[in-house]
Amino acid sequence: MARVLLFGRLADQAGWREREVEAGSLAALRASIADDDAALAQALEGPGVQVAVDKALVRGEAVLAAATEVAFLPPMSGG
Amino acid sequence: MARVLLFGRLADQAGWREREVEAGSLAALRASIADDDAALAQALEGPGVQVAVDKALVRGEAVLAAATEVAFLPPMSGG
Amino acid sequence: MITLTQAPFEPGALLTAFCAGRDETGAVASFTGLARAEGGSASILELEAYPGFTESAIEAFAVEAAARFGLQDWRIVHRVGRIAPGEAVVFVATASKHRRAAFEACDFLMDWLKSRAPFWKKEHGPDGARWIEPTAQDRTDAQRWD
Amino acid sequence: MITLTQAPFEPGALLTAFCAGRDETGAVASFTGLARAEGGSASILELEAYPGFTESAIEAFAVEAAARFGLQDWRIVHRVGRIAPGEAVVFVATASKHRRAAFEACDFLMDWLKSRAPFWKKEHGPDGARWIEPTAQDRTDAQRWD
Numbered sequence: 201m202a203r204v205l206l207f208g209r210l211a212d213q214a215g216w217r218e219r220e221v222e223a224g225s226l227a228a229l230r231a232s233i234a235d236d237d238a239a240l241a242q243a244l245e246g247p248g249v250q251v252a253v254d255k256a257l258v259r260g261e262a263v264l265a266a267a268t269e270v271a272f273l274p275p276m277s278g279g
Numbered sequence: 280m281a282r283v284l285l286f287g288r289l290a291d292q293a294g295w296r297e298r299e300v301e302a303g304s305l306a307a308l309r310a311s312i313a314d315d316d317a318a319l320a321q322a323l324e325g326p327g328v329q330v331a332v333d334k335a336l337v338r339g340e341a342v343l344a345a346a347t348e349v350a351f352l353p354p355m356s357g358g
Numbered sequence: 359m360i361t362l363t364q365a366p367f368e369p370g371a372l373l374t375a376f377c378a379g380r381d382e383t384g385a386v387a388s389f390t391g392l393a394r395a396e397g398g399s400a401s402i403l404e405l406e407a408y409p410g411f412t413e414s415a416i417e418a419f420a421v422e423a424a425a426r427f428g429l430q431d432w433r434i435v436h437r438v439g440r441i442a443p444g445e446a447v448v449f450v451a452t453a454s455k456h457r458r459a460a461f462e463a464c465d466f467l468m469d470w471l472k473s474r475a476p477f478w479k480k481e482h483g484p485d486g487a488r489w490i491e492p493t494a495q496d497r498t499d500a501q502r503w504d
Numbered sequence: 505m506i507t508l509t510q511a512p513f514e515p516g517a518l519l520t521a522f523c524a525g526r527d528e529t530g531a532v533a534s535f536t537g538l539a540r541a542e543g544g545s546a547s548i549l550e551l552e553a554y555p556g557f558t559e560s561a562i563e564a565f566a567v568e569a570a571a572r573f574g575l576q577d578w579r580i581v582h583r584v585g586r587i588a589p590g591e592a593v594v595f596v597a598t599a600s601k602h603r604r605a606a607f608e609a610c611d612f613l614m615d616w617l618k619s620r621a622p623f624w625k626k627e628h629g630p631d632g633a634r635w636i637e638p639t640a641q642d643r644t645d646a647q648r649w650d
Binding site for chain 4: 368369370371372373374375377379380381382383384385386387388389390391392393394395396397443444446455456457458460461464465468472495499
């Protein structure tokens with residue numbers, strides 16, 4: 201089970217901020233989200249959206265171990 | 280009577296910081312100080328020493344009215 | 359040290375604590391960012407962070423800045439959550455022997471915090487809420503150091 | 505506002521007072537100068553001002569700086585008399601809508617205060633006392649703005 205976190209406008213769009221999703225890889229996780237909400241899955245691949253796995257930024261694909269935290273970060277606005 | 284004020288190294292050299300001197304002009308004031316302490320009078324004309332009459336900087340000669348304050352300011356060091 | 363806080367904080371108390379017991383410092387620069395009312399058009403600012411991730415990113419950036427400018431010490435406090443006009447959003451203090459380094463490091467940290475730090479910012483005004491992106495000025499300010 | 509004080513002062517308390525009630529400010533930059541021990545070689549700093557003259561000169565300079573940088577407000581407190589290591593010598597705060605003006609004005613005021621303001625400075629160390637002139641760095645810093 202991966203714990204998925206959404207921030208900023210992505211959380212507003214999804215209507216949730218945190219959810220458990222069964223997935224062994226980032227690709228599987230995106231597919232699982234797309235089954236439920238295709239527009240959200242598209243937004244998660246949108247320009248400037250970064251992905252952090254266990255609080256470290258990753259590019260491209262990633263294997264997800266058990267109890268992994270996956271965060272989707274829209275463009276950061278600064279404070 | 281002019282109230283003469285010395286600051287910084289000028290006060291250290293003179294051994295006083297404030298004194299009343301009878302003088303109708305800056306030139307007369309300098310002459311009066313020179314009578315008492317020629318080395319001090321010379322230091323008061325040294326490079327970078329500015330003169331303020333009633334808290335306004337003056338250049339060259341100045342007439343001194345009654346109860347005038349005359350300050351000799353060595354180069355300012357900043358705070 | 360970096361702290362994120364949901365509660366309002368007092369910049370002066372942070373400056374007092376930061377200046378205490380420094381007999382070889384010479385220079386402490388600080389910056390306090392306050393939420394602006396914008397004449398009523400922005401009534402509440404809402405800042406979201408990713409707890410853990412956001413502090414780590416700020417810490418890593420500040421440690422690098424401290425080395426670049428030769429700082430003796432630094433302190434950052436950043437508000438998250440809902441912030442009312444006039445309340446402090448961010449406090450940055452830098453300590454160094456001489457003032458040029460303290461000023462430049464503080465300026466540098468602020469430029470990055472305002473444009474690239476991992477926060478998401480929403481403005482709640484009379485016409486609803488909108489997410490804010492860095493301004494062109496923020497990007498220009500940050501690029502001065504690249 | 506400019507204040508000269510014989511007594512030690514608390515920079516944090518000044519920053520708190522300066523930030524209070526500002527809902528259109530955005531940016532407050534501050535600088536606190538602390539007396540350095542220099543590893544024991546400078547045990548006491550002594551600053552002399554010309555009361556009335558010194559405040560007027562600082563006020564006139566700061567009013568001009570406020571106009572140049574578009575400041576909303578400024579505050580300067582300067583210690584005079586005998587100052588121990590670790591004690592605050594000077595506090596400058598500037599308020600503006602955006603941070604670039606606040607930083608630059610604070611930096612500008614400090615460069616002038618450290619090099620050209622009407623003070624006379626003596627350092628009392630283990631080998632006696634000596635009068636201090638502005639350093640070459642102070643002059644260079646101040647000339648950046650000419």
